[in-house]
Amino acid sequence: MKALLAAVALAAFLPAGAVRAAAPPTTVHIRNDAFFPASLTVKAGETVTFINDDDDAHTATADDNSWDSEGLTQGQSWSHRFAKAGKVTYHCTVHPFMHGALVVKSAR
């Protein structure tokens, strides 16, 4: 019983980030002229953050132009909430060879 109480007390002090670690990440890194991961699955209503790790400027731009991060310099990030389920493809307007995809699953 004492050990159980100690475990509960310890859990209470864990940083929130450690508890959430099991949740799938909703971050796309832009690194070496590529989106990583190139394909990411999220739930409808979730927000995806794009972070540019390169020293080159990049964008994350929907292929249908419904959203656009515009130029992100090194270390800059941009977030967008995806409300509708479906597959979303996007690219970088600076480097048209850079492609990414998001699979937005219905939240229900």
Ligand SMILES: [Cu+2]
């Ligand atoms: Cu780019």
